[in-house]
Amino acid sequence: MTVNVRFAPSPTGVLHIGSVRTALFNWLYARHNNGKFLLRIEDTDKLRSTDENTRLIFKILEWLQIDWDGDPVIQSSRIERHKEVALDLISKGKAYYCYCTPEELASKKEQCLKENRPYKYDGKCRNGNNNHDSNIKPVVRLKSELEGTTTVKDMVQGEVTVNNSQLDDLVLIRSDGTPTYMLSVVVDDHDMNITHVIRGDDHLTNTFRQIQIYKACGWDIPKFGHIPLIYGPDGAKLSKRHGAASAIDYMQLGYLPEAISNYLLRLGWSHGNDEIISREDAIKWFDFDNVGKSPSRFDMAKLQNLNAHYIKERTNESLLEYMLPFLKYELNNEVKNNILKGMDSLKERAKTIVELAESASIYIKAPEAYEDKCSKYATSMHLDLLNEIVEKIKNNEFSTNEEDLCNSVKEFAGSHNIKLIEIAQAIRGALCGKLASPSVFEIISIIGKEETIKRLESFINHYGQ
Protein backbone atom coordinates (compact mmCIF):
# COMPACT_ATOMS: atom_id res chain seq x y z
CA MET A 1 0.00 0.00 0.00
CA THR A 2 1.31 3.43 -0.93
CA VAL A 3 1.05 5.88 1.93
CA ASN A 4 1.65 9.59 1.52
CA VAL A 5 0.51 11.74 4.39
CA ARG A 6 0.96 15.39 5.13
CA PHE A 7 0.99 17.72 8.06
CA ALA A 8 -0.43 21.06 7.01
CA PRO A 9 -0.29 23.64 9.79
CA SER A 10 -1.10 27.24 9.20
CA PRO A 11 1.38 29.77 10.60
CA THR A 12 -1.36 32.11 11.80
CA GLY A 13 -0.56 31.32 15.42
CA VAL A 14 1.90 29.38 17.52
CA LEU A 15 1.72 25.66 16.90
CA HIS A 16 -0.88 24.18 19.24
CA ILE A 17 -0.05 21.08 21.23
CA GLY A 18 -3.03 19.37 19.58
CA SER A 19 -1.53 20.03 16.18
CA VAL A 20 1.67 18.44 17.37
CA ARG A 21 -0.26 15.27 18.08
CA THR A 22 -1.76 15.41 14.60
CA ALA A 23 1.76 15.71 13.21
CA LEU A 24 2.88 12.78 15.35
CA PHE A 25 0.03 10.53 14.22
CA ASN A 26 0.69 11.40 10.58
CA TRP A 27 4.38 10.77 10.99
CA LEU A 28 3.89 7.44 12.77
CA TYR A 29 1.42 6.29 10.17
CA ALA A 30 3.86 7.14 7.39
CA ARG A 31 6.81 5.48 9.09
CA HIS A 32 4.75 2.44 10.03
CA ASN A 33 3.80 1.95 6.40
CA ASN A 34 7.12 2.95 4.86
CA GLY A 35 5.33 5.90 3.36
CA LYS A 36 6.14 9.56 3.01
CA PHE A 37 5.46 12.29 5.54
CA LEU A 38 5.16 15.63 3.77
CA LEU A 39 4.97 19.08 5.22
CA ARG A 40 2.87 21.91 3.85
CA ILE A 41 2.71 25.39 5.29
CA GLU A 42 -0.76 26.80 4.76
CA ASP A 43 0.05 30.46 4.71
CA THR A 44 -2.67 31.71 2.38
CA ASP A 45 -4.01 34.00 5.07
CA LYS A 46 -1.22 36.48 4.52
CA LEU A 47 -2.54 38.94 7.05
CA ARG A 48 -2.26 36.63 10.00
CA SER A 49 0.61 34.38 8.91
CA THR A 50 4.08 35.18 10.20
CA ASP A 51 7.56 33.94 9.35
CA GLU A 52 8.23 33.55 13.04
CA ASN A 53 5.37 31.07 13.39
CA THR A 54 6.64 29.16 10.38
CA ARG A 55 10.11 29.02 11.86
CA LEU A 56 8.68 27.67 15.11
CA ILE A 57 6.82 24.92 13.28
CA PHE A 58 10.12 23.67 11.87
CA LYS A 59 11.84 24.07 15.20
CA ILE A 60 9.26 22.08 17.14
CA LEU A 61 9.09 19.26 14.62
CA GLU A 62 12.87 19.00 14.66
CA TRP A 63 12.90 19.08 18.44
CA LEU A 64 10.44 16.17 18.51
CA GLN A 65 12.39 14.37 15.82
CA ILE A 66 9.46 14.35 13.47
CA ASP A 67 11.31 14.54 10.19
CA TRP A 68 9.60 15.28 6.91
CA ASP A 69 10.33 14.00 3.43
CA GLY A 70 11.37 16.46 0.75
CA ASP A 71 11.04 20.21 0.89
CA PRO A 72 8.05 21.75 2.65
CA VAL A 73 5.38 22.99 0.26
CA ILE A 74 4.54 26.62 0.76
CA GLN A 75 0.89 26.92 -0.11
CA SER A 76 0.98 30.57 -1.07
CA SER A 77 3.36 29.73 -3.90
CA ARG A 78 0.69 27.60 -5.52
CA ILE A 79 -2.04 30.21 -5.87
CA GLU A 80 -1.91 30.26 -9.67
CA ARG A 81 -2.44 26.53 -9.78
CA HIS A 82 -5.43 26.81 -7.45
CA LYS A 83 -6.99 29.47 -9.64
CA GLU A 84 -6.36 27.40 -12.71
CA VAL A 85 -8.35 24.53 -11.21
CA ALA A 86 -11.23 26.86 -10.34
CA LEU A 87 -11.30 28.29 -13.85
CA ASP A 88 -11.29 24.80 -15.26
CA LEU A 89 -14.28 23.92 -13.11
CA ILE A 90 -16.12 26.96 -14.45
CA SER A 91 -15.43 25.92 -18.01
CA LYS A 92 -16.80 22.49 -17.20
CA GLY A 93 -19.94 24.00 -15.66
CA LYS A 94 -19.06 22.71 -12.20
CA ALA A 95 -18.50 26.15 -10.75
CA TYR A 96 -19.81 29.63 -11.44
CA TYR A 97 -19.32 33.31 -10.75
CA CYS A 98 -21.51 34.59 -8.01
CA TYR A 99 -22.33 38.27 -7.70
CA CYS A 100 -24.40 38.14 -4.57
CA THR A 101 -23.20 40.49 -1.87
CA PRO A 102 -22.31 39.18 1.58
CA GLU A 103 -25.26 41.18 2.94
CA GLU A 104 -27.74 39.46 0.63
CA LEU A 105 -26.38 36.08 1.66
CA ALA A 106 -26.43 36.89 5.34
CA SER A 107 -30.09 37.83 5.27
CA LYS A 108 -30.90 34.72 3.28
CA LYS A 109 -29.11 32.62 5.84
CA GLU A 110 -30.89 34.29 8.68
CA GLN A 111 -34.17 33.52 6.99
CA CYS A 112 -33.22 29.86 6.71
CA LEU A 113 -32.38 29.71 10.39
CA LYS A 114 -35.67 31.32 11.24
CA GLU A 115 -37.58 28.84 9.15
CA ASN A 116 -35.57 26.07 10.71
CA ARG A 117 -34.32 24.63 7.46
CA PRO A 118 -30.73 24.02 6.41
CA TYR A 119 -29.03 26.91 4.76
CA LYS A 120 -28.13 26.15 1.19
CA TYR A 121 -26.90 28.70 -1.25
CA ASP A 122 -29.45 28.81 -4.03
CA GLY A 123 -28.91 32.21 -5.51
CA LYS A 124 -29.82 33.04 -9.05
CA CYS A 125 -26.18 33.17 -10.15
CA ARG A 126 -25.99 29.42 -9.94
CA ASN A 127 -28.38 29.16 -12.87
CA GLY A 128 -26.44 31.52 -15.04
CA ASN A 129 -28.64 34.54 -14.47
CA ASN A 130 -25.96 37.15 -14.50
CA ASN A 131 -28.03 40.28 -14.21
CA HIS A 132 -25.79 42.01 -11.79
CA ASP A 133 -24.24 45.26 -10.87
CA SER A 134 -21.06 45.41 -12.95
CA ASN A 135 -19.23 47.07 -10.06
CA ILE A 136 -19.44 43.92 -8.01
CA LYS A 137 -16.41 41.68 -8.09
CA PRO A 138 -17.66 38.08 -8.16
CA VAL A 139 -16.56 35.08 -6.14
CA VAL A 140 -16.34 31.64 -7.69
CA ARG A 141 -18.63 29.07 -6.14
CA LEU A 142 -18.74 25.33 -6.52
CA LYS A 143 -21.97 23.96 -7.92
CA SER A 144 -22.54 21.42 -5.19
CA GLU A 145 -24.84 18.44 -5.44
CA LEU A 146 -28.45 19.21 -4.61
CA GLU A 147 -29.62 15.70 -3.97
CA GLY A 148 -28.32 12.42 -2.64
CA THR A 149 -25.84 11.80 0.12
CA THR A 150 -22.11 11.90 0.64
CA THR A 151 -20.41 9.24 2.71
CA VAL A 152 -16.95 9.27 4.26
CA LYS A 153 -15.38 6.03 5.37
CA ASP A 154 -13.26 7.53 8.04
CA MET A 155 -10.37 5.56 9.53
CA VAL A 156 -11.29 6.83 12.99
CA GLN A 157 -14.93 7.81 12.87
CA GLY A 158 -16.17 4.96 10.72
CA GLU A 159 -18.82 5.52 8.08
CA VAL A 160 -20.38 8.95 8.25
CA THR A 161 -23.10 10.07 5.89
CA VAL A 162 -24.50 13.49 5.26
CA ASN A 163 -27.35 14.72 3.09
CA ASN A 164 -26.06 16.76 0.19
CA SER A 165 -28.85 19.22 0.86
CA GLN A 166 -26.79 20.24 3.88
CA LEU A 167 -23.87 21.24 1.71
CA ASP A 168 -23.74 24.76 0.39
CA ASP A 169 -22.13 26.17 -2.74
CA LEU A 170 -18.85 26.97 -1.08
CA VAL A 171 -16.59 29.75 -2.28
CA LEU A 172 -13.53 28.60 -4.22
CA ILE A 173 -12.11 31.97 -5.21
CA ARG A 174 -12.71 35.11 -3.18
CA SER A 175 -13.75 38.36 -4.77
CA ASP A 176 -10.18 39.59 -4.46
CA GLY A 177 -9.11 36.67 -6.64
CA THR A 178 -7.42 34.57 -3.97
CA PRO A 179 -8.30 30.90 -3.52
CA THR A 180 -9.97 29.72 -0.31
CA TYR A 181 -8.72 27.09 2.07
CA MET A 182 -11.24 24.54 0.80
CA LEU A 183 -9.95 24.76 -2.74
CA SER A 184 -6.28 24.99 -1.83
CA VAL A 185 -6.29 21.93 0.40
CA VAL A 186 -7.97 19.76 -2.14
CA VAL A 187 -5.75 20.86 -5.02
CA ASP A 188 -2.58 20.55 -2.98
CA ASP A 189 -3.47 17.20 -1.49
CA HIS A 190 -4.22 15.93 -4.97
CA ASP A 191 -1.08 17.39 -6.54
CA MET A 192 1.06 16.10 -3.68
CA ASN A 193 -0.43 12.68 -4.23
CA ILE A 194 -1.67 12.45 -0.65
CA THR A 195 -3.27 9.08 0.02
CA HIS A 196 -4.36 9.59 3.63
CA VAL A 197 -5.57 12.83 5.12
CA ILE A 198 -5.09 12.68 8.87
CA ARG A 199 -6.24 15.77 10.78
CA GLY A 200 -8.28 17.03 13.71
CA ASP A 201 -11.95 16.13 13.71
CA ASP A 202 -12.93 19.77 13.56
CA HIS A 203 -12.42 19.16 9.83
CA LEU A 204 -14.84 16.26 9.59
CA THR A 205 -17.73 18.32 8.30
CA ASN A 206 -15.43 20.14 5.90
CA THR A 207 -14.59 16.79 4.43
CA PHE A 208 -17.99 16.47 2.81
CA ARG A 209 -17.51 19.79 1.09
CA GLN A 210 -14.05 18.85 -0.01
CA ILE A 211 -15.23 15.56 -1.42
CA GLN A 212 -17.57 17.54 -3.66
CA ILE A 213 -14.56 19.38 -5.01
CA TYR A 214 -12.69 16.13 -5.63
CA LYS A 215 -15.69 14.80 -7.50
CA ALA A 216 -16.11 17.95 -9.56
CA CYS A 217 -12.46 17.71 -10.56
CA GLY A 218 -12.77 14.03 -11.28
CA TRP A 219 -9.95 13.17 -8.89
CA ASP A 220 -9.42 10.16 -6.64
CA ILE A 221 -10.59 10.81 -3.12
CA PRO A 222 -7.99 10.07 -0.44
CA LYS A 223 -8.74 8.15 2.73
CA PHE A 224 -9.50 10.26 5.76
CA GLY A 225 -8.74 9.90 9.44
CA HIS A 226 -10.20 12.51 11.76
CA ILE A 227 -8.72 12.35 15.21
CA PRO A 228 -10.58 13.79 18.20
CA LEU A 229 -9.45 17.08 19.65
CA ILE A 230 -7.59 17.67 22.89
CA TYR A 231 -9.28 19.77 25.54
CA GLY A 232 -8.15 21.40 28.73
CA PRO A 233 -8.72 19.81 32.15
CA ASP A 234 -12.11 21.51 32.34
CA GLY A 235 -13.29 20.18 29.00
CA ALA A 236 -13.01 23.52 27.26
CA LYS A 237 -10.64 24.17 24.43
CA LEU A 238 -7.05 23.90 25.63
CA SER A 239 -5.59 27.35 25.92
CA LYS A 240 -3.00 29.49 27.70
CA ARG A 241 -5.42 29.72 30.58
CA HIS A 242 -4.72 26.04 31.37
CA GLY A 243 -1.01 26.66 31.71
CA ALA A 244 0.20 26.04 28.22
CA ALA A 245 -1.35 25.36 24.85
CA SER A 246 1.45 25.90 22.41
CA ALA A 247 4.15 23.35 21.86
CA ILE A 248 6.86 25.91 22.45
CA ASP A 249 5.51 26.49 25.97
CA TYR A 250 6.20 22.90 26.91
CA MET A 251 9.71 23.22 25.58
CA GLN A 252 10.27 26.21 27.84
CA LEU A 253 8.64 24.55 30.84
CA GLY A 254 11.35 21.93 30.76
CA TYR A 255 9.61 18.95 29.20
CA LEU A 256 11.66 16.48 27.23
CA PRO A 257 10.62 15.78 23.65
CA GLU A 258 10.41 12.05 24.31
CA ALA A 259 8.02 12.69 27.21
CA ILE A 260 5.81 14.96 25.12
CA SER A 261 5.59 12.52 22.28
CA ASN A 262 4.94 9.55 24.56
CA TYR A 263 2.21 11.51 26.32
CA LEU A 264 0.61 12.73 23.12
CA LEU A 265 0.75 9.26 21.63
CA ARG A 266 -1.24 7.81 24.51
CA LEU A 267 -3.84 10.55 24.29
CA GLY A 268 -6.40 8.95 22.05
CA TRP A 269 -4.37 5.92 21.11
CA SER A 270 -3.45 2.83 23.04
CA HIS A 271 -1.69 -0.47 22.78
CA GLY A 272 -3.11 -2.70 25.48
CA ASN A 273 -1.77 -1.70 28.87
CA ASP A 274 1.47 -0.19 27.59
CA GLU A 275 2.29 3.25 28.93
CA ILE A 276 5.99 3.80 28.33
CA ILE A 277 6.43 3.38 24.61
CA SER A 278 9.65 3.88 22.68
CA ARG A 279 9.73 5.51 19.27
CA GLU A 280 10.64 2.20 17.76
CA ASP A 281 7.64 0.43 19.28
CA ALA A 282 5.38 3.34 18.46
CA ILE A 283 6.26 3.00 14.79
CA LYS A 284 5.84 -0.74 14.96
CA TRP A 285 2.45 -0.59 16.71
CA PHE A 286 0.76 2.54 15.47
CA ASP A 287 -2.43 2.00 13.57
CA PHE A 288 -5.84 3.59 13.32
CA ASP A 289 -7.61 0.54 14.72
CA ASN A 290 -6.49 1.71 18.13
CA VAL A 291 -7.33 5.38 17.81
CA GLY A 292 -10.29 6.28 20.02
CA LYS A 293 -13.20 8.38 18.87
CA SER A 294 -13.80 10.35 22.00
CA PRO A 295 -12.03 13.59 22.79
CA SER A 296 -9.55 13.67 25.62
CA ARG A 297 -8.45 16.13 28.24
CA PHE A 298 -4.93 17.30 28.78
CA ASP A 299 -3.54 16.11 32.11
CA MET A 300 -0.42 17.96 33.17
CA ALA A 301 0.21 15.59 36.10
CA LYS A 302 0.54 12.60 33.81
CA LEU A 303 2.84 14.50 31.49
CA GLN A 304 4.99 15.36 34.50
CA ASN A 305 5.11 11.75 35.56
CA LEU A 306 6.25 10.70 32.10
CA ASN A 307 8.75 13.54 32.02
CA ALA A 308 10.19 12.43 35.37
CA HIS A 309 10.53 8.95 33.94
CA TYR A 310 12.41 10.11 30.88
CA ILE A 311 14.64 12.40 32.94
CA LYS A 312 15.73 9.35 34.91
CA GLU A 313 16.42 7.51 31.68
CA ARG A 314 18.73 10.18 30.27
CA THR A 315 22.45 10.11 30.89
CA ASN A 316 23.85 12.62 33.35
CA GLU A 317 25.88 14.25 30.59
CA SER A 318 22.89 14.83 28.33
CA LEU A 319 20.90 16.25 31.24
CA LEU A 320 23.69 18.68 32.09
CA GLU A 321 23.81 19.86 28.51
CA TYR A 322 20.04 20.09 28.33
CA MET A 323 19.76 22.17 31.49
CA LEU A 324 22.47 24.70 30.65
CA PRO A 325 20.12 27.09 28.80
CA PHE A 326 17.78 26.96 31.80
CA LEU A 327 20.52 28.20 34.12
CA LYS A 328 21.10 31.85 34.84
CA TYR A 329 24.82 31.34 35.22
CA GLU A 330 27.86 30.51 33.18
CA LEU A 331 29.40 27.42 34.70
CA ASN A 332 33.08 26.63 34.99
CA ASN A 333 34.30 23.09 34.56
CA GLU A 334 34.62 22.44 38.27
CA VAL A 335 31.00 23.30 38.86
CA LYS A 336 29.90 21.26 35.87
CA ASN A 337 31.82 18.35 37.27
CA ASN A 338 30.19 18.70 40.65
CA ILE A 339 26.74 18.80 39.10
CA LEU A 340 27.59 15.68 37.16
CA LYS A 341 28.68 13.97 40.38
CA GLY A 342 25.40 14.88 42.07
CA MET A 343 23.19 14.26 39.05
CA ASP A 344 22.12 10.73 40.00
CA SER A 345 20.46 12.11 43.09
CA LEU A 346 19.17 15.27 41.46
CA LYS A 347 17.53 13.59 38.52
CA GLU A 348 15.36 11.26 40.52
CA ARG A 349 13.83 14.28 42.22
CA ALA A 350 13.05 16.39 39.18
CA LYS A 351 9.81 16.41 37.24
CA THR A 352 11.03 18.96 34.72
CA ILE A 353 14.34 20.30 33.49
CA VAL A 354 13.43 23.61 35.12
CA GLU A 355 13.24 21.85 38.48
CA LEU A 356 16.44 20.01 37.77
CA ALA A 357 18.26 23.23 36.98
CA GLU A 358 16.91 24.80 40.15
CA SER A 359 17.98 21.90 42.32
CA ALA A 360 21.47 21.96 40.81
CA SER A 361 22.00 25.41 42.25
CA ILE A 362 23.35 23.83 45.45
CA TYR A 363 26.46 22.96 43.45
CA ILE A 364 26.71 26.39 41.90
CA LYS A 365 26.63 28.76 44.85
CA ALA A 366 26.01 29.07 48.57
CA PRO A 367 22.43 29.84 49.55
CA GLU A 368 21.56 33.53 49.25
CA ALA A 369 18.75 33.20 51.77
CA TYR A 370 17.33 30.63 54.14
CA GLU A 371 13.77 29.43 54.01
CA ASP A 372 11.77 30.40 57.10
CA LYS A 373 11.47 26.77 58.09
CA CYS A 374 15.25 26.60 58.55
CA SER A 375 15.02 28.56 61.79
CA LYS A 376 13.49 25.49 63.41
CA TYR A 377 16.92 23.86 63.08
CA ALA A 378 18.85 26.96 64.09
CA THR A 379 18.27 27.03 67.82
CA SER A 380 21.28 27.61 70.08
CA MET A 381 21.49 23.86 70.54
CA HIS A 382 21.69 23.32 66.78
CA LEU A 383 24.22 26.09 66.34
CA ASP A 384 26.42 24.63 69.11
CA LEU A 385 26.34 21.27 67.38
CA LEU A 386 27.18 22.84 64.02
CA ASN A 387 30.09 24.68 65.63
CA GLU A 388 31.46 21.42 66.94
CA ILE A 389 31.07 19.84 63.52
CA VAL A 390 32.83 22.73 61.83
CA GLU A 391 35.74 22.30 64.22
CA LYS A 392 35.92 18.58 63.57
CA ILE A 393 35.90 19.11 59.82
CA LYS A 394 38.55 21.79 60.10
CA ASN A 395 40.96 19.57 61.98
CA ASN A 396 40.13 16.57 59.81
CA GLU A 397 38.44 14.58 62.56
CA PHE A 398 35.53 14.33 60.15
CA SER A 399 36.44 13.36 56.63
CA THR A 400 34.37 14.63 53.74
CA ASN A 401 34.05 11.19 52.25
CA GLU A 402 30.32 10.52 52.06
CA GLU A 403 30.19 7.21 53.83
CA ASP A 404 32.77 8.03 56.50
CA LEU A 405 31.16 11.35 57.26
CA CYS A 406 27.74 9.74 57.54
CA ASN A 407 29.07 7.25 60.07
CA SER A 408 30.95 9.93 62.01
CA VAL A 409 27.94 12.19 62.26
CA LYS A 410 25.70 9.31 63.33
CA GLU A 411 28.17 8.49 66.07
CA PHE A 412 28.41 12.17 67.00
CA ALA A 413 24.62 12.39 67.27
CA GLY A 414 24.52 9.27 69.41
CA SER A 415 27.12 10.57 71.80
CA HIS A 416 25.13 13.79 72.23
CA ASN A 417 21.92 11.84 72.65
CA ILE A 418 20.41 13.64 69.70
CA LYS A 419 18.47 12.28 66.77
CA LEU A 420 20.34 12.33 63.47
CA ILE A 421 17.54 14.31 61.84
CA GLU A 422 18.22 17.31 64.07
CA ILE A 423 21.78 17.56 62.87
CA ALA A 424 21.13 16.57 59.28
CA GLN A 425 18.42 19.18 58.86
CA ALA A 426 20.56 21.88 60.41
CA ILE A 427 23.35 21.01 58.00
CA ARG A 428 20.89 20.89 55.11
CA GLY A 429 19.58 24.32 55.93
CA ALA A 430 23.12 25.65 56.02
CA LEU A 431 24.18 24.03 52.77
CA CYS A 432 21.03 24.50 50.70
CA GLY A 433 18.98 27.22 52.37
CA LYS A 434 16.05 24.83 52.44
CA LEU A 435 15.01 21.60 54.07
CA ALA A 436 14.67 19.37 51.04
CA SER A 437 17.64 18.12 49.09
CA PRO A 438 19.68 15.03 48.32
CA SER A 439 21.70 13.50 51.16
CA VAL A 440 23.67 16.15 53.03
CA PHE A 441 26.64 13.81 53.20
CA GLU A 442 26.62 13.44 49.45
CA ILE A 443 26.47 17.19 49.02
CA ILE A 444 29.41 17.71 51.38
CA SER A 445 31.44 15.06 49.63
CA ILE A 446 30.88 16.90 46.35
CA ILE A 447 31.34 20.54 47.35
CA GLY A 448 34.31 19.67 49.59
CA LYS A 449 35.77 20.77 52.88
CA GLU A 450 36.33 24.49 52.31
CA GLU A 451 32.94 25.23 50.81
CA THR A 452 31.21 23.18 53.49
CA ILE A 453 32.92 25.12 56.28
CA LYS A 454 32.08 28.40 54.57
CA ARG A 455 28.38 27.56 54.29
CA LEU A 456 28.11 26.19 57.83
CA GLU A 457 29.77 29.29 59.28
CA SER A 458 27.52 31.62 57.30
CA PHE A 459 24.51 29.81 58.70
CA ILE A 460 25.85 30.00 62.25
CA ASN A 461 26.58 33.70 61.87
CA HIS A 462 23.20 34.38 60.33
CA TYR A 463 21.24 32.85 63.18
CA GLY A 464 23.86 33.44 65.89
CA GLN A 465 23.11 37.10 66.53
Next chain:
RNA sequence: GUCUCCUUAGUCUAGAGGCCUAGGACAUCGCCCUCUCACGGCGACAACACGGGUUCAAAUCCCGUAGGAGACGCCA
Protein backbone atom coordinates in the same frame (compact mmCIF):
# COMPACT_ATOMS: atom_id res chain seq x y z
C1' G B 1 -31.45 26.36 15.58
C1' U B 2 -29.67 22.54 11.81
C1' C B 3 -26.21 18.70 10.75
C1' U B 4 -22.33 15.38 12.52
C1' C B 5 -19.69 13.00 16.31
C1' C B 6 -18.78 11.45 21.37
C1' U B 7 -20.08 9.24 26.63
C1' U B 8 -15.88 3.03 31.30
C1' A B 9 -13.22 6.06 38.31
C1' G B 10 -10.90 13.14 39.04
C1' U B 11 -7.76 12.13 34.21
C1' C B 12 -5.72 8.84 30.06
C1' U B 13 -7.38 4.22 28.76
C1' A B 14 -8.11 -1.84 28.33
C1' G B 15 -12.51 -4.20 26.86
C1' A B 16 -14.94 -6.80 19.72
C1' G B 17 -21.82 -11.02 23.96
C1' G B 18 -19.92 -15.38 28.57
C1' C B 19 -12.53 -14.86 30.08
C1' C B 20 -15.47 -8.80 34.18
C1' U B 21 -16.11 -9.89 41.32
C1' A B 22 -14.59 -4.50 34.85
C1' G B 23 -7.77 -4.68 33.97
C1' G B 24 -3.56 -1.01 33.64
C1' A B 25 -1.51 4.05 34.26
C1' C B 26 -1.58 9.12 36.37
C1' A B 27 -3.55 11.79 40.49
C1' U B 28 -5.19 11.15 45.71
C1' C B 29 -4.67 8.57 50.52
C1' G B 30 -2.08 4.92 53.78
C1' C B 31 2.13 1.75 55.11
C1' C B 32 7.39 0.30 54.40
C1' C B 33 12.33 2.28 53.23
C1' U B 34 14.71 6.82 55.26
C1' C B 35 19.18 12.44 57.49
C1' U B 36 14.77 15.84 54.65
C1' C B 37 12.53 15.83 49.91
C1' A B 38 12.18 12.52 46.30
C1' C B 39 12.99 7.46 44.14
C1' G B 40 11.50 2.60 45.01
C1' G B 41 8.24 -1.34 47.20
C1' C B 42 3.39 -2.72 49.07
C1' G B 43 -1.72 -1.49 49.69
C1' A B 44 -6.44 1.43 49.57
C1' C B 45 -10.17 4.59 47.41
C1' A B 46 -12.58 5.07 42.81
C1' A B 47 -16.01 3.92 36.70
C1' C B 48 -19.51 0.94 32.46
C1' A B 49 -24.29 8.62 31.74
C1' C B 50 -29.72 7.25 32.19
C1' G B 51 -34.08 4.39 30.46
C1' G B 52 -35.96 0.67 27.51
C1' G B 53 -35.32 -3.58 24.41
C1' U B 54 -32.63 -8.17 21.85
C1' U B 55 -30.36 -12.64 24.26
C1' C B 56 -29.91 -18.31 28.38
C1' A B 57 -26.13 -14.24 29.00
C1' A B 58 -24.82 -7.09 27.54
C1' A B 59 -19.72 -2.37 29.45
C1' U B 60 -19.98 -4.83 24.62
C1' C B 61 -25.78 -5.25 19.89
C1' C B 62 -30.51 -2.04 18.87
C1' C B 63 -33.79 2.16 20.15
C1' G B 64 -34.73 6.42 22.94
C1' U B 65 -33.29 10.33 26.70
C1' A B 66 -29.75 13.41 28.88
C1' G B 67 -25.04 15.65 28.79
C1' G B 68 -20.62 17.17 26.02
C1' A B 69 -18.03 18.58 21.53
C1' G B 70 -17.43 20.11 16.44
C1' A B 71 -19.21 22.26 11.89
C1' C B 72 -22.62 25.63 9.75
C1' G B 73 -17.13 32.29 7.05
C1' C B 74 -15.11 35.68 0.76
C1' C B 75 -10.50 31.87 8.63
C1' A B 76 -7.51 27.88 8.20
